[in-house]
Amino acid sequence: MSELRKDIISGRWVIIAAERSKRPDDFRPSPAEEKKREPASFCPFCAGNESKTPREVYALRKKGARPDRPGWLVRVVPNKFPALTRGLPPVPHEDGIFRWMNGVGVHEVVIETPDHDRELPDLPVYHIQHVLEAYKLRIISIEEEFQYKYVHVFKNKGREAGASLSHPHSQIVATPIIPKKVNEELYGCERLHRQHGECIVCRIIREETKLGDRLVLGNDHFCVVTPFAPRFPFEMRVYPLRHSPWYTRMSKTESLGLAKILKATLGKLKNILSDPPYNFYIHQGPNPNLVHEAWANLEKSFHWHIEIIPILTRVAGFEWGTGFYINPVPPETAASFLRPSP
Amino acid sequence: MSELRKDIISGRWVIIAAERSKRPDDFRPSPAEEKKREPASFCPFCAGNESKTPREVYALRKKGARPDRPGWLVRVVPNKFPALTRGLPPVPHEDGIFRWMNGVGVHEVVIETPDHDRELPDLPVYHIQHVLEAYKLRIISIEEEFQYKYVHVFKNKGREAGASLSHPHSQIVATPIIPKKVNEELYGCERLHRQHGECIVCRIIREETKLGDRLVLGNDHFCVVTPFAPRFPFEMRVYPLRHSPWYTRMSKTESLGLAKILKATLGKLKNILSDPPYNFYIHQGPNPNLVHEAWANLEKSFHWHIEIIPILTRVAGFEWGTGFYINPVPPETAASFLRPSP
Numbered sequence: 297m298s299e300l301r302k303d304i305i306s307g308r309w310v311i312i313a314a315e316r317s318k319r320p321d322d323f324r325p326s327p328a329e330e331k332k333r334e335p336a337s338f339c340p341f342c343a344g345n346e347s348k349t350p351r352e353v354y355a356l357r358k359k360g361a362r363p364d365r366p367g368w369l370v371r372v373v374p375n376k377f378p379a380l381t382r383g384l385p386p387v388p389h390e391d392g393i394f395r396w397m398n399g400v401g402v403h404e405v406v407i408e409t410p411d412h413d414r415e416l417p418d419l420p421v422y423h424i425q426h427v428l429e430a431y432k433l434r435i436i437s438i439e440e441e442f443q444y445k446y447v448h449v450f451k452n453k454g455r456e457a458g459a460s461l462s463h464p465h466s467q468i469v470a471t472p473i474i475p476k477k478v479n480e481e482l483y484g485c486e487r488l489h490r491q492h493g494e495c496i497v498c499r500i501i502r503e504e505t506k507l508g509d510r511l512v513l514g515n516d517h518f519c520v521v522t523p524f525a526p527r528f529p530f531e532m533r534v535y536p537l538r539h540s541p542w543y544t545r546m547s548k549t550e551s552l553g554l555a556k557i558l559k560a561t562l563g564k565l566k567n568i569l570s571d572p573p574y575n576f577y578i579h580q581g582p583n584p585n586l587v588h589e590a591w592a593n594l595e596k597s598f599h600w601h602i603e604i605i606p607i608l609t610r611v612a613g614f615e616w617g618t619g620f621y622i623n624p625v626p627p628e629t630a631a632s633f634l635r636p637s638p
Numbered sequence: 639m640s641e642l643r644k645d646i647i648s649g650r651w652v653i654i655a656a657e658r659s660k661r662p663d664d665f666r667p668s669p670a671e672e673k674k675r676e677p678a679s680f681c682p683f684c685a686g687n688e689s690k691t692p693r694e695v696y697a698l699r700k701k702g703a704r705p706d707r708p709g710w711l712v713r714v715v716p717n718k719f720p721a722l723t724r725g726l727p728p729v730p731h732e733d734g735i736f737r738w739m740n741g742v743g744v745h746e747v748v749i750e751t752p753d754h755d756r757e758l759p760d761l762p763v764y765h766i767q768h769v770l771e772a773y774k775l776r777i778i779s780i781e782e783e784f785q786y787k788y789v790h791v792f793k794n795k796g797r798e799a800g801a802s803l804s805h806p807h808s809q810i811v812a813t814p815i816i817p818k819k820v821n822e823e824l825y826g827c828e829r830l831h832r833q834h835g836e837c838i839v840c841r842i843i844r845e846e847t848k849l850g851d852r853l854v855l856g857n858d859h860f861c862v863v864t865p866f867a868p869r870f871p872f873e874m875r876v877y878p879l880r881h882s883p884w885y886t887r888m889s890k891t892e893s894l895g896l897a898k899i900l901k902a903t904l905g906k907l908k909n910i911l912s913d914p915p916y917n918f919y920i921h922q923g924p925n926p927n928l929v930h931e932a933w934a935n936l937e938k939s940f941h942w943h944i945e946i947i948p949i950l951t952r953v954a955g956f957e958w959g960t961g962f963y964i965n966p967v968p969p970e971t972a973a974s975f976l977r978p979s980p
Contacts, residue, residue, distance in 0.1 A: 299968075301866060301867035302867055303865065303866070303867040304826070304830065304838065305822075305823055305826035305827060305830065305838060306819075306822050306823060306826055307822075307826065308867070308869070308961060308962075308963075309867070309962050310867045310868065310869055310962065310963045310964075310965050311962060311963070311964045311965065312867075312965055312968050312969075313964055313965065313966050314966075314968045314971075379956075379964045392845060393838070393841060393842060393845060393866075394866055446960075448956065448959055448960055450954075450955030450956055450958075450959050451955055452954040452955050455952075456952065457952070457954060457955070458952040458953065458954025458955065458956075459954075467955070467956070469956055469960075471960070471962070475959070475960030475961055475962050476960065476961035476962070477648075477958075477959060477960055477961035478959075478960065478961075480647075480648050480649075480961075481647055481648060484646070484647035484648055484649065485647060488646065488647065496646065496647060496735070499735060500735060503734065503735060523645065524643060524645070524735075524736055525643035525644055525645040525650070525651070525652045525654075525738075526652065527650070527652055575954055575955035575958055575959075576955065577955045577956075577958065577959030578959075579959065603958075603959070605955075605958060610797075610798065610799070610800040611800065611953065612792075612794040612799060612800025612801075612917055613792030613793055613794050613799070613800065613809070613917035613918065613919045614721075614790065614792055614800075614809070614811055614919075616792075616819075616917055616919065616945075616947060617790055617792050617817070617819060617820075617917075617919030617920075617921065617945070618788075618790055618811075618813070618817030618818065618819055618820065619650060619817055619818035619819035619820075619822075620650075620651050620652065620653060620813070620817050620818065621650075621652045621653065622652075622653045622655055622721045623652050623653065623654055623655065624655050624656075626641075626654050626656045627654075629656075
């Protein structure tokens with residue numbers, strides 16, 4: 297089992313996933329060795345290879361298809377090399393200046409399609425909606441296990457974005473602690489809610505829609521903007537127009553709207569920036585089965601959303617050391633390239 | 639001039655360096671175009687090409703050599719494409735939910751050697767000490783301009799670590815605000831100083847030296863450890879044994895000790911991990927000409943140090959979204975590989 301360790305100065309947690317490590321060579325394979333690791337001929341996520349993954353925990357199947365057999369559209373399986381594994385609620389240990397706990401959590405893979413070569417924006421809208429609904433069902437199910445305070449859904453597309461397999465997939469990691477970045481947003485939104493008397497994201501949506509120069513796309517339920525202070529070139533936020541802290545409270549009509557806008561946005565990224573590697577992730581409120589006391593105002597102050605980061609620049613010594621980011625592309629320029637031409 | 643913009647929710651600042659941006663292709667050049675950008679035959683940092691950089695602000699020269707001419711050992715020049723530029727103390731602007739100020743600051747390049755192919759650990763100890771002394775002199779000089787609250791010194795080695803030129807160099811960026819990560823450490827150290835009645839880094843050094851399993855190297859003035867909760871495989875910290883918040887207070891004897899231990903540490907990295915890309919940066923107290931009131935306890939609570947990050951894994955959607963890091967190499971394993979064999 298991996299270990300969660302806390303840096304006492306910054307309060308940052310890390311997951312030490314020991315079992316993966318062997319010799320120094322393993323951490324810096326030669327290009328030839330890297331190639332050997334993922335033979336193009338075999339992919340455990342392709343239809344027909346279901347027996348090569350752990351048994352599925354969810355699948356949307358065609359009528360008559362059987363579990364762990366071909367005939368599925370979207371399939372969710374436990375990660376074969378999990379960063380965190382299910383277990384009893386972890387006991388925090390403290391020994392002098394050191395803090396740690398068992399790496400208890402959940403790590404699943406959402407295989408978005410049986411087709412190895414069709415990326416998310418290439419799929420029909422109804423299929424993307426199935427993927428989004430799969431996220432929702434898994435989050436709800438995991439949140440019923442009370443020890444997981446936060447469920448993080450994210451996608452790494454492309455090797456430079458951290459994907460180790462090229463078959464289209466996303467990941468779900470549930471943690472026994474609320475992540476630092478989510479906490480920062482929760483606190484920030486609560487403070488700004490007190491200050492402005494309304495949800496800050498609702499206000500951002502209103503102002504960005506009025507200004508228009510950072511607005512990329514919009515429909516009845518969602519809008520996409522490049523944020524005012526983005527860390528990365530062409531970074532984007534997808535905001536639901538209806539205020540809600542939780543992704544899981546999204547209606548079917550809304551998830552259809554999200555599928556449409558995601559298809560358009562990721563399609564834009566692919567066409568305009570020559571199919572770059574990217575990450576996206578959902579930021580939402582912590583497990584609603586747990587938060588009522590700690591976050592009394594959460595329901596009003598926090599607004600779930602998706603953040604999309606194309607990988608076009610490299611994070612370096614300046615960023616790692618300061619937490620500042622140098623972004624060579626103003627978000628207004630990025631939005632003007634990404635917006636549909638009039 | 640670039641612009642500093644603040645994300646109101648997280649409090650994070652970004653530098654929008656607009657003048658660098660042109661067309662979307664510029665942000666995702668083809669491999670052929672990338673190659674074209676840095677012709678192997680020409681390097682502005684090599685001896686003889688002094689006229690291709692802005693005029694030097696510091697150089698350690700051989701006797702009789704003239705400024706901006708060959709004959710130097712270490713040379714510091716303004717960055718030709720600066721992220722921040724010198725100017726009047728920036729006025730913070732606020733318009734509704736948007737916060738920004740002019741991108742005022744300093745951005746310099748420390749050319750570590752005239753020799754294109756000799757990396758830091760390949761240089762003799764006395765030469766590395768010259769580089770470290772150059773950092774010191776430039777920091778002191780920049781700190782005399784009162785509008786810069788923090789001077790950040792860092793090195794990007796290798797393209798994957800963000801270096802755009804391969805000639806050995808480091809960078810200095812002075813900012814009008816104390817960076818978020820430095821602030822987090824300042825607050826963390828102050829809190830822990832109150833709690834423990836001593837500098838937390840002094841305590842970490844004492845405990846790590848006693849335990850020994852994360853200790854990599856040590857001499858009379860410095861030690862190198864893999865931290866208890868490292869974000870990255872083989873991440874290291876270089877700690878001065880004498881408590882001090884400021885790099886610039888280092889004596890000549892101490893900078894010799896630092897040169898020796900840096901040569902050994904970076905040499906280890908090169909040999910054991912097949913010359914990986916890496917970043918290092920100094921974390922020190924803010925501009926001592928400014929901080930006396932805001933950080934009354936800083937002198938006692940903060941302990942300057944260097945953080946070294948080899949680039950062996952990729953930061954992905956999990957890390958970006960949570961601020962957690964998944965590290966496949968326990969620091970005890972990393973230290974055992976890096977330690978000199980008995």
